[in-house]
Amino acid sequence: MVGRNQEVLGALPVAERDRAAASRLPPWRAEEYAASRTLLRALLREIGEDVAGGPVAARPSGRPYLPGRPDLGVSLSHSSGWVAAAVGRDRDVGVDVQTPVHASGRLLRLCCSPADAEALAVLPEARRRREFAWVFTVQEACVKAVGRGLSGRPWSVPVEVGQQAGIWGPVSWCAPRGGAPVPVACAWNARLPRAS
Template identity: 55%
Template sequence: MRSVRVAVAPKAPQVGESAAARKLLCRLIASPATVVNGPNGRPFLPGRLDLSISLSHSGEWVAAAVGVGVDVGVDVQVPERATDGLIRRCCTSETGVALAGMADRDVEFAWIWTAQEACVKATGQGLAGLPWRIPVDVGQRAGTWQGVRWVSLRGRSPVPASCAYREMS
């Protein structure tokens, strides 16, 4: 059986970002858990290798994902100023042109970035996977990249967040 569960929530006051993301993960799996980082930095649950997990935080927001039978990646991003250079680096030229004319380009760019980063987290590569090379279009809600399926949580998350998954390796 394959399944993915994702949650995005505001960080509780007085709680660190990592602790808040881990607490959210515990709510997803309905039990306390010890999270350990592997040699490549990817988090996992010792003794629960049947589960894949991913955590993210940005500003006052945290996200957690748990996968059964799939490797997962999740990313949440509070929108920040998307400079022209950043857009050129992370988007195709067509997407860059579409973003240039948008009043809410910072928000739209954050949606694009969460999909890109969730994909490389699902592969276990993180930033070494060069997320900025993953093509994601303005307004795109789902897609695939190198065997990874991703879904934007538009309409389900108050801040840009995306989840990605692939068959467990």
């Protein structure tokens, strides 16, 4: 699920727990914090998993989780006024949303195959930004699905320009380019059994 911060906050009820936590953050961070958790709670209600304002906690790595609900994997993302949330039953998930920004030649070479970096480098700036944002959302969603974020070296996830679905090791992913207002991708990983 993806939405603009202010649209989410204007249309959906913000849990008191999230409002209180957001009030202790800088204004720019407070809005994305409240919007991402509000969107997550709306998604949970939509799939019949209302957590009734319960906590959305974060592991030391920053990965969100729902205490008492190890059967639900959750992921949150935010970028320049946009938020995204994902939920997986009995699996870990990763979601990423990216507003297009300048991608230097060095960044293209780091995150893309040589052929794709070359193809992106010759595109007009606006299109290059958008196409690179699609690639990077997939890379970031994949490493989030395995619980590693940037430490998982997202740039090592192979994604071709224009690719809309794929597999990276135990992770499956999709980037639904057709209807998304901004680049967004979701990845999911079969959850390994966890100790109680």
